[in-house]
Amino acid sequence: MEAKLAVKMMMLVMIVSACGAVPTTAPSQEELSRAQNYLSEFFSDVGVSPPNTVRRSSLDSFEDTLKKMQEFFGLTVTGKLDTNTLAVMARPRCGVTDVTRYGHFDGQPKWDKTVLTYRIIQYTPDLSESVVDATIAKALKVYSDVVPLDFKQISSGTADIMILFKAQEHGDFAPFDGEGGVLAHAYSPGEGAGGDTHFDEDENWTLTSAGANLFLVAAHEFGHALGLAHSQVQTALMYPTYQYVNTEGYKLPDDDRQGVQALYGVRASSDQPTVKPKPQPKPEPEPEPEPVPDRCSRNLIFDAAASIRRDLYFFKDGYFWKRSSSWDGISTRKVQSVWPGISKVDAAYEYKKDNKVIFFEGNQFWAIRGNTVLPGYPKPLSDFGFPSSVTKVDAAVHVPFISRTLLFVDYKYWSYNERTGKMDRRFPKYINRELPGIGFRVDAAFENGGYLYFSYGSTQTEYHYQRRRARRTLLNYAWMDC
Template identity: 70%
Template sequence: MERPSIVKVALMMMMTVALSGAVPTILTGEEDHAKAQDYLSQYFSEVGVTTGSEQWRSGLDSFTDTLKMMQEFFGLEVTGQLDSDTMEVMLQPRCGFTDLPTFKYAHFDGQPKWDKNVVTYRITEYTPDLSQSFVDATLAKALQIYSDVVPLDFKQIQTGTADIMIKFKAHDHGDFAPFDGEGGVLAHAFSPGGGRGGDTHFDEDETWTLSSSGVNLFLVAAHEFGHALGLSHSKVQTALMFPTYRYINTEGYVLPEDDRQGVQALYGVRSSTKPTMKPAPKPQPEPEPEPEPQPEPEPEPTQEPDPGPAQEPDRCSRNLMFDAATSIQRHLYFFKGSHFWKRSSNWDGVSTRTINSVWSGINKVDAAYEYGPRGAVFLIEGDHYWQVKRNTVLPGFPKPLSDFGLPSSVTKVDAAVHIPFVGRTLFFVNNKYWSYNERRGRMDRRNPRLIRTELPGIGYRVDAAFEYRGYLFFSYGSRQTQYNYLRRRAVRTLMSSDWMDCD
């Protein structure tokens, strides 16, 4: 899947846009366009729209084309102009998973599914809005609409790790896809697979109900379990897997035709009578989670042995160290040796490739960063760098690092990260860094700067760095610091392997 299938996911059901006949108002304000840009970047990122208000000004064609695709997906009048009807849809509660421009049911890339007949699930944290017995019964009912039509059975367990781990939690809840408060994203789920695969999370800031008031738990859970079984979003507005939420009567609810075809395309048709699902026993309260470890003075990391170009590094090792990391079109890329891992914004897991198989002529990456307004991605090795776009290395590269204004004495960069809200790219070399003004195309005056002094809380060295959801993440050895740049303050300490969807 924030597999998280990333990357978010909330429900949702069919949505009928009621037009009263009034001519929609064209919205021209910068704030409205910024909201629209954020929406398109989050939910239609696969069609190439980039983020930031500057992209709206300098990349209007991209914004317009993506807006047209969004309007077509939701059955709106396709104008390419931001109007009041379009904004109304954008403000609807919905699933956090990306919308792909399909005309019916869709599956995740690679069509992941469960290769077993009995799928286990466990609820580790309940909502106080409903009794635990009601939550158990409702989630069992939401799973049963799938087991009624495909040869899968679901079993609730009370201890250990289940295939589908379920919890109700607000804001940051440990999967790098924090919820956004009441409204907006209601829940999200990961596509089938190991680690976090199938896990389903509900936003505790919502008011969960079994009726038309608040947010109906059955409808949201049924949609999210569709993702947990391998279904992506559908363009069919009467489908369960339509991305926005709308209440309908759940009495006697059966899986709509589009969703039934989608899940049966993955698992086949149930031909025998399914055994009656027994009521789930009431789970015991979960123990209080242990507090996160506090940052400690960081020792010099022990370099892992080079596995060689043909050997894939162990992404689940607790000693995992990144060579470089960056976001590219809202996906996260982590480089190690001759390989990289891609953590998709579509919540469909972590994939592995060799660097050279994607960017011909590049075998290793020491540092990498993405500069959003130009859609440019820079990959650095030794004293030279390449600019790439998608899977293509642009002509005229590699070029020397000195093009950025780095001194000739710098023959290798440890890490690089672009900070979009200040327009600066930081290049880390040993215990110092250089600040580069991307908009002016030149280094800032006061360079280099001491890491320990200017960025307190991250230590003396940086191996890899990237920006994600407004925070910077600095890795040194196997440990990583989430950092608030504007406040110059460490938020929490992570392990590099936490991004790898491992148990």
């Protein structure tokens, strides 16, 4: 299972006693509720019920899980909600489930390359850009010092690790909560958002013991970005809670080093004797790989777009980005890797009644169910009812409540009746006359949340079809969670 877990960030620790005193009064309902939420999030896959519920099984589940939490943090294991247990639960912390010693995410995701790129797409005003650059590089170096990975900063395009500072909602369905709460979060290795690291701009970012120390926070989060989960070793960088330590000459603690080396191996020491290699024949240069389109470009232009099985698909130069409705992040794939025989998608739409998707490329179209091309395809555009003068479809979108599919070619569009399998009469019609407010041409179109979205160039129009009214204009890249 691909690990696409949105990770909350570690936070400033509150100093509490380590003994196991029991409160003199029973915990309040609010404390019980907070404890239930805490245990559900960090120590249970299915959640637990508060101890005052009627069912005995729920009481046992709560007590057992509470004991597991108390044992993890070295508290007196009572299964009771005592004052020290509540104090530990009140500590700001990282949002990943706790494990023992160093740990890896489910499936042990890791990068399958030795050079990882990173890009800071939005800086904090708390520190100068040059200081942020140097601090991020220093935080990554604690890992490249011990494993055979190298990190390269880039200033444009899509990097393996995209980094930004932003407050509140920032496009990944995990909004920050203001100063003093969650500091940042990161994603485990993988496609799309894998490795991406976000910092809460509402925090006070520093290089000292005051505020949130950027080096320590970043080093912890980059551990997640490389595949490390949390550790129970209190001196480990990947321990769930954060405490300031002197960062001068900082080296990765042993527990974290063992964890990351278990994934990537050991970096050869620079002071070890080396054997001079024998000269090898010069290999033939490999062809340059086809560049992946930059989904975060403000000038992003879509070839096609479609809503398919409640997910949004955006097509560009033989690739597509899938934005999952269940939020697994945004994945990037080559069209041919999923649908062999189709190299580039010019237009696409889903007809849910028949559980099929139609892809257009050049003067042909395919009908697909799941990832399987149906027998008899591809077919020529003339089978769709187009005249011979049409050699390419620019965009397509199905309008469910009228069971019509709108098909755009240059400055005109056709209306296809899905029930009869024929084009409607008196078409084509001019786009700007019949659909006022969206312009003269359409590159890509899709339906989402009851609205139609018509894209031309790098912008798109959110459209109310029944009222024939444009609601607002967006940039295409707004869907890319950049």
